[in-house]
Amino acid sequence: MARVVEATKRPTNLSLNAKVLDMARELGMNLSQTVDELLAAEVQRRYWARWNEDNREAIEHYNARIEREGLPLAAYRSFARGGG
Structure with missing residues (x-):
């Protein structure tokens, strides 16, 4: 699976835990970037698991x-096997 560096963004609607969302905004987090990065990592993990x-x-x-x-x-082989 090739890692996508640049790709077109597509708007979507998500339902998120309100308290977590409020805290993320309070912390100044970029929600789109954070979700995008975490989703990409999970997609890659599941791809390789499959x-x-x-x-x-x-x-x-x-x-x-x-x-x-x-x-x-x-x-x-040009190196010996075994202990270090």
Whole structure:
């Protein structure tokens, strides 16, 4: 999912907790920007949660293969595995 930096804004109506809204205004918060940023973060979180669920079986098969066969090209690593 590409992160959208600039996008057209669209007006919408929201119903928000009155006390929270009053406090946000009292604190001088930009409500549109705050909601936009939080909504974008939640959309991204849910997108990747869905992607992981949709691809769970393939990921499990891949991980099992790596467990069985090791990492591809592991013999060509130029650094040692193990302790720090």
